[in-house]
Amino acid sequence: MPISLSSKLEKVRGMNDVLPEEYEASQAIQASLARTFKAFGYRPLDVPVIEHTDLYLRKAGEDIIARLYDFTFQGRRLCLRPELTASVIRAYIDSMQGSGLPVRLCYSGPVFRYEKPQRGRHRQFTQTGVELIGAGGPMADAEVIAMACQGLDTLGLAGYQVVIGHVGILARFLEGLQLDLRLRDFLLTNIETIRTRGIAAILERLPVVFPTLTLAELSSPQDAFGTAHGPALEAVLADLDEPAARSMVLDLLKSMDVELDSARSPDEIVSRLLAKIRRRGQSPRLDRALRFLSELCRLTGEPSRVLQEAERLLASYTISLEPLHQLRAIFESLAPYGGLDPSRITLDLGLSRGLQYYTGMIFEIYHGSPGEERQLCGGGRYDDLVQTLGGRSSVPGCGFSYGLERIQLALADEGRLSPAAPPVDLLVIPVSPQEAGPAIRAAQAFRAQGLAVEIDVRGRSVTSNLQHANSRRIPFAVVIGSTEVAAGQVLLKTMSTGTEQRLKIDEAIMIVKKN
Amino acid sequence: MTETKSPPMRLAVPSKGELERPTLDFLAAAGLRVLRPNERQYVASIPSLPDLSVLFQRVPDILVKVDEGSVDLGITGYDVLREQGEELTNTVLIYENLGFGQCELALAVPESWVDVSNIEDLAELTLLYKEKGRLIRIATKYPNLTKKWLHDMSIYYFALVEAQGALEAAPSIGYADMIADITSTGTTLRENRLKKLSGGTILKAQACLIGNRRALQADQPKLETTRVMIELIEATLRARGFLSLTANMRGASPEAILRDLLKEKSLAGIRGPTIARVYSKTVVDENWYAVTIVVEQKTLSQAIDHLRKVGASDITVTPLNYYFDSKSWNYEALLEKIKRS
Numbered sequence: 001m002p003i004s005l006s007s008k009l010e011k012v013r014g015m016n017d018v019l020p021e022e023y024e025a026s027q028a029i030q031a032s033l034a035r036t037f038k039a040f041g042y043r044p045l046d047v048p049v050i051e052h053t054d055l056y057l058r059k060a061g062e063d064i065i066a067r068l069y070d071f072t073f074q075g076r077r078l079c080l081r082p083e084l085t086a087s088v089i090r091a092y093i094d095s096m097q098g099s100g101l102p103v104r105l106c107y108s109g110p111v112f113r114y115e116k117p118q119r120g121r122h123r124q125f126t127q128t129g130v131e132l133i134g135a136g137g138p139m140a141d142a143e144v145i146a147m148a149c150q151g152l153d154t155l156g157l158a159g160y161q162v163v164i165g166h167v168g169i170l171a172r173f174l175e176g177l178q179l180d181l182r183l184r185d186f187l188l189t190n191i192e193t194i195r196t197r198g199i200a201a202i203l204e205r206l207p208v209v210f211p212t213l214t215l216a217e218l219s220s221p222q223d224a225f226g227t228a229h230g231p232a233l234e235a236v237l238a239d240l241d242e243p244a245a246r247s248m249v250l251d252l253l254k255s256m257d258v259e260l261d262s263a264r265s266p267d268e269i270v271s272r273l274l275a276k277i278r279r280r281g282q283s284p285r286l287d288r289a290l291r292f293l294s295e296l297c298r299l300t301g302e303p304s305r306v307l308q309e310a311e312r313l314l315a316s317y318t319i320s321l322e323p324l325h326q327l328r329a330i331f332e333s334l335a336p337y338g339g340l341d342p343s344r345i346t347l348d349l350g351l352s353r354g355l356q357y358y359t360g361m362i363f364e365i366y367h368g369s370p371g372e373e374r375q376l377c378g379g380g381r382y383d384d385l386v387q388t389l390g391g392r393s394s395v396p397g398c399g400f401s402y403g404l405e406r407i408q409l410a411l412a413d414e415g416r417l418s419p420a421a422p423p424v425d426l427l428v429i430p431v432s433p434q435e436a437g438p439a440i441r442a443a444q445a446f447r448a449q450g451l452a453v454e455i456d457v458r459g460r461s462v463t464s465n466l467q468h469a470n471s472r473r474i475p476f477a478v479v480i481g482s483t484e485v486a487a488g489q490v491l492l493k494t495m496s497t498g499t500e501q502r503l504k505i506d507e508a509i510m511i512v513k514k515n
Numbered sequence: 516m517t518e519t520k521s522p523p524m525r526l527a528v529p530s531k532g533e534l535e536r537p538t539l540d541f542l543a544a545a546g547l548r549v550l551r552p553n554e555r556q557y558v559a560s561i562p563s564l565p566d567l568s569v570l571f572q573r574v575p576d577i578l579v580k581v582d583e584g585s586v587d588l589g590i591t592g593y594d595v596l597r598e599q600g601e602e603l604t605n606t607v608l609i610y611e612n613l614g615f616g617q618c619e620l621a622l623a624v625p626e627s628w629v630d631v632s633n634i635e636d637l638a639e640l641t642l643l644y645k646e647k648g649r650l651i652r653i654a655t656k657y658p659n660l661t662k663k664w665l666h667d668m669s670i671y672y673f674a675l676v677e678a679q680g681a682l683e684a685a686p687s688i689g690y691a692d693m694i695a696d697i698t699s700t701g702t703t704l705r706e707n708r709l710k711k712l713s714g715g716t717i718l719k720a721q722a723c724l725i726g727n728r729r730a731l732q733a734d735q736p737k738l739e740t741t742r743v744m745i746e747l748i749e750a751t752l753r754a755r756g757f758l759s760l761t762a763n764m765r766g767a768s769p770e771a772i773l774r775d776l777l778k779e780k781s782l783a784g785i786r787g788p789t790i791a792r793v794y795s796k797t798v799v800d801e802n803w804y805a806v807t808i809v810v811e812q813k814t815l816s817q818a819i820d821h822l823r824k825v826g827a828s829d830i831t832v833t834p835l836n837y838y839f840d841s842k843s844w845n846y847e848a849l850l851e852k853i854k855r856s
Contacts, residue, residue, distance in 0.1 A: 013602060057650070057672060066666040077674065181642050182635075186669055209669045210635050253629060263692050264628065272643070273630035 014114075014123030025417050026126070026408055029155060030108055033128050033402065036151040040143065042106040042130050047087035049110065053079040055086050059388050061356035062189045067113040080112035085357075085382070085399060086389065088131050093391045101134025101395070108404070122405070129379070129401025133386070136396035138326060141361045141381060142333030148365060148377050148400050149340055155407065156416045157367070160376065161344050164303070164330070164363045165351025167380070168323035169314065171359070173292055176319065177285050183210070187289055191352035195297045199290055237277055245274055292317060297350030303331055306347040323360070330361055359383045363400070367410040376410060377402045426512055427474045428455040429465040431481035439480045442490055442505055446478075449509050469495055476512050523568050524737045527580055527589040530557065530571030534722060537615040538590050541722075545751040546836075547744065566740050575599075578725065582606045587730045587737055588744070593720035594620060594697070598657045607731065607852050609724045610745065610845055614752055616722035620657055622715035624693040625686050626708045633713040634668055637693075641672045650674040654682045654691035657717070661695040664717045683707035724748070731853050745846045750837035756812045757835050760819075762827035763793060764804050772804055775825035782821045784808030809835065 011017065018026065034044065053070050056079065069080040081087055084107050096103055108128040117123060130147065132140050145162065152160055170191070174184045186209060193201050237245045249270045295313055299306050310324055327347065334340060353362050362380030366373040379400020386395040411417045426446055430439035443455045454474065456465050462479055469477045479491040484502070492508045493500045503511070528542075528549070529535050539549050542561070549569050551559035559569040570586060577589040578596060582603040593611060600606055624631050631637060637651075644651050654676045655661045662675060676691045683703050685691040695717060698704060704711065724744075731738050766772040769790045776783045784807075793803040806827065810818045815832070822830055 013604065057645075062666075062669065062671050065671045070662075072677065180639070182639050182669075185642070189669070209638070253627075263686070263689065266627075269628060269630050272640070276630055276636070 014117040016122045016124065020423075022408075024423070026404060028418070029404065029407060029411070030128060032155055033151045034106070034108070036147065036154050037106040037130055040104070040130075040147050042104040042132075044106050044108075045088065045091065046107065046109065047081075047084065047091050049081055049112075050078050051081050051087055051090070053077045055090060055389070056082060059357040059385060060086065062185075064113070067115050069112045069114055082113050083111055084109065084127050084129065084401060085131060085385070088399075089133070089385050089389050089391075089397065092131075092133055093386065093389055096133075097392055102140070103133040104130070105133070106130040126404035127401040128404050129399060131397060131399035133397045134395050135398075136381075136383060138329035138333045140396075140398055141326075141330045142337070144379060144398050144400050145330070145363055146334060146337040146340060148363070148379065148402070150337075151402070152365070152376070152407070153339060155411060156414075157407070157410055158414060158416075160365050160367045160410070161346065161373075162363060162365050163346045163348045163351055164327070164361065165348050165353075166323040166327055166361055167352060167358045168326070168360050169310075169319065169349055170293075170296065170352070172323070173317060173319050174289065177289055179285055179289060183286060183289075185356075186210075187293065188352065188356065191293065191297070191350060194293050195350050199294050202290065237274065242274070246270055249273060293350075300348040300350060301346060303327075303345060303347040306349065310349055326360065353378060353380060357382045357385045357388070361398070367406075368413070374406050374410060375403065376406050422473045422475060423452060424454050424472065424474045425451045425515070426453045426476045426478060427465065427469045427472075428453060428478045429462055429480065430456065431462060431479060433459065434482065435480045435485055438485050442478060442480060445505055446509060446512065449513060451509070451512060466493070466495075475515055478508060524566055524734075524740055525568050525570055525586040525588070526561075527570045527572040527577045527586040527591075529574045529577065529590065532574055534574060534590075534592065534616050535571075538722065541613060541615050545747045547747060564740055564743065566736065567744075578603065578606065581725050581727050584727045584730060586727070588724065588726045588741060590722055590724055592616060592618070593723040594618060594657065594660070594718055596723060596725060597718060597720070598660050601659065605728050607726050607728045607849070609726050609741070609849050610748060611723050612752075613722040613724060613748065614755070617719070618697045618721070619719050620660060620695060620717040621698050622653075622661075622693065622695050622712045622717065623683075623698070623704050623709040624712060626710050631712070634670075634715050637712060637715070638668065638670045641670055645672040651693065652676050652691040653693050653695055654678045654685035655695040656682065656697075657695060660717055683709060726849075728853050731849070732855065741849070742843070742846050745849065746839065746843045747837070749843050749845050750839045753840070754835035754838035757809055757838060758812055758815055759807065759809050759833050759835055760815075760822070760830060761805060761807045761833075762822050762830040764806050764822075764825070764827045766802060766804060766826070768802070769804060772806065772825075776806065776808075776821075778825070779817075779821045782808070782810060782814060782818045784810070809838075 037044070053068065054077070056064060056068060060082070064082050068082055071078060088105055088107060092103060092105070106129065108126065110124050111127050112124050114123060115121070130144065132144055145164070149160075149162060170188065174187065179187070186206075187202075190202055190205065193205070237248070240248065250266060253266075253270075299310050299313065307324055307328060311321060314321055314324065334345075351362055351364065353364070358380040360381035360383065363378070364375055365377035367376050368374045377400055379398065381396070381398040383394070383396040385397060387393070408417070428439050428443045428446070430436050439455060443453045446453045456468075460468070466477055468474075475495055477493040477495060479493065481491070484490055487502070488504070489502045490505055490508050491500055492503055492511060494511075501508075501511075528538050542549055546563055547561050548563070549559050549561055551569075551571075557571045559571065561567055561569060572580060572586075572589075574591055574595060577586075577591040578599050580586045581589040581591075582600075582605045584605065588609070590613070596606070596608065622634070622637070624637070631640060641651050651673045652675075653661060653673055656677070656679060658675045658677050665671070665673060676685070678685065678690075682691075682694045682696045684707060685694055686709065687707060694709065698711065701711065726741060731741060764772050764775075766775070769792075772790055773788065776788050789807040791805050791807075793805045795801050795803050806822070808818070819830060
């Protein structure tokens with residue numbers, strides 16, 4: 001039996017080769033998008049593929065962090081960029097803080113996320129997008145939304161849907177609730193789960209992540225000390241004032257011969273222990289949060305109707321209506337752009353997006369039939385990001401990015417990928433090695449006129465060269481033999497008709513260019 | 516078909532370290548005794564599988580060698596496979612629990628962190644650190660498993676310090692705040708003033724058998740040798756915990772004896788007793804029968820009591836070496852795994 005332990009090298013799992021045809025289509029899409037960005041005054045920049053992991057740990061949000069290509073190299077913790085906004089803002093902070101505001105930037109490049117590969121989802125993909133730095137307010141929000149749509153319109157994409165939301169509503173609600181930091185983060189990152197699978201899914205997940213949290217009574221079965229006498233001790237401490245409780249715990253720990261000499265100071269440890277004891281009873285607040293979340297997630301549909309319903313909900317929870325006013329102003333600013341069909345806009349107040357750096361309006365663009373939608377674009381407002389990443393002052397910002405490969409798939413689904421023009425205009429064929437020199441000179445003359453010219457470099461017969469031209473759909477062939485050289489002419493063959501003409505090279509150029 | 520000589524089949528087993536002795540004992544118990552000419556040699560053989568040669572390798576190398584195909588089969592720790600194996604798609608897990616080399620990967624923090632007793636506390640601590648612009652540093656030899664597990668627990672803000680050697684000392688030396696390490700006993704942790712976090716067990720693992728997918732797909736003789744190994748291992752592991760009992764009973768007929776035995780169905784063997792005529796060497800007329808049943812080890816004394824109650828004597832008990840089922844389930848599972856998609 002033959003053994004087939006081939007030594008062929010495989011490509012890395014989740015990575016993809018982009019072959020010429022697909023690449024040309026992708027270049028054409030990028031060029032079209034770049035023209036749209038330029039029309040709005042955005043200037044392109046490029047940023048590194050490798051960044052310090054810390055850039056994303058500061059603000060990227062959990063779902064990004066969990067998918068980082070994160071590694072230590074020469075003692076530094078680095079990663080492949082999972083998105084471009086953080087890099088662009090870092091570059092702005094590094095080198096553009098002096099320039100007048102706003103700064104309009106656009107970019108396109110590969111990003112890397114370690115996730116399960118499937119159709120339309122590779123571990124390396126291309127993000128193309130913009131950042132509008134230094135402008136708050138609805139006009140800036142409307143500009144990026146409108147531009148995102150115009151980019152797709154210009155490509156001829158028809159069946160897309162825009163979903164707009166606002167993270168400010170939930171943020172304000174949770175802030176007012178004074179939930180434990182971690183519980184708040186958990187809820188924020190799991191809104192998508194609530195939206196798609198309901199509260200029940202969250203209730204299933206909670207005990208895994210918060211093993212000591214019981215929904216009925218948060219006061220945990222396991223006490224803060226994790227010891228048998230813990231509950232009694234807690235009761236005593238809860239009645240003492242802060243300094244008394246603190247010194248009591250310190251004394252107690254000393255008497256128990258617990259050495260408080262780790263990287264954390266005794267003060268820090270004791271403070272947290274006391275905070276932990278006093279923070280019991282989050283359960284009613286959590287219940288309230290979950291109830292609000294599920295109501296919020298139901299607020300989706302035609303914008304003006306949703307805005308009305310939202311006003312009622314927010315009023316009943318006494319949450320500020322400011323985010324709703326902002327959204328209304330954004331819709332007003334969107335109208336004059338024209339061309340934006342209102343029926344493709346949905347307001348969805350449960351929309352959260354994974355990235356935690358958003359602070360205001362957020363939006364996503366989808367394509368495909370219901371149930372099989374593919375997200376093409378996502379973006380929003382991030383007014384804290386510049387400062388979080390070390391900017392001198394607080395500078396507002398907003399932007400979006402497209403998933404380029406997904407746009408390409410969407411265009412292909414709609415049959416809108418324009419068939420690539422024949423990449424080569426002309427094949428030059430020297431009849432024998434003696435004509436190589438004249439053939440090269442002829443090829444150069446055609447190229448100088450902006451034509452794409454192949455020349456036979458394999459010394460094939462004229463017949464097989466003509467077959468090659470046919471199979472590659474090259475529209476013209478120029479044959480140069482000793483007769484042509486002697487006459488100072490070329491033989492031009494039009495492949496579609498088979499017509500052959502002996503011409504001066506300038507005449508041949510005219511004919512090929514006219515094609 | 517012409518006779519092409521396949522390269523010899525190779526099994527890599529742990530050399531040195533904690534897994535070497537248990538691996539050899541385990542193979543011997545399965546009837547696959549490894550014959551090593553001398554301790555210094557790294558190539559050995561298994562007389563009962565003449566087509567197989569055995570290579571002694573360092574545990575961390577075994578997975579790599581199996582995946583690249585320079586060995587066909589390997590015995591290694593399931594923890595190693597889970598840590599290193601996610602992207603090694605040429606490696607297939609053949610037998611997950613070989614019943615030895617048990618270990619547990621767990622999180623431990625300094626005892627002095629009296630405010631941290633469970634995983635939830637740790638999660639909150641990572642956020643408090645983050646607010647101060649710091650990251651909790653966790654020393655580990657298992658960065659992939661640790662990271663993935665913490666992410667599954669919604670814990671994202673930490674730095675892993677990859678280290679080899681005695682990790683328990685890391686927090687007191689100061690190059691990490693806590694550790695994620697293999698803990699076979701709690702003693703080392705206590706000596707280093709560390710405590711396990713409740714709910715902080717990342718993985719429980721034991722030794723496992725792995726193989727190279729392509730070798731098993733492409734080479735029928737190698738697959739056949741693998742089948743024999745799986746059969747022996749499966750039957751050996753299955754036999755553990757079972758005993759075979761044989762007793763002599765006097766009765767009117769096999770059916771009458773059966774009726775008595777079946778009064779306690781759970782003690783009447785796996786499918787039922789075997790009852791065979793015994794020809795008494797003294798009294799020709801007496802009806803003696805030999806009864807054989809297989810029972811679980813833990814029910815032995817109940818089984819003896821029951822047998823005595825229904826009149827049995829001369830009860831002998833032997834351990835089982837193998838217990839074969841109608842087919843090898845692990846082999847069937849392997850065929851499924853290496854099926855070309």
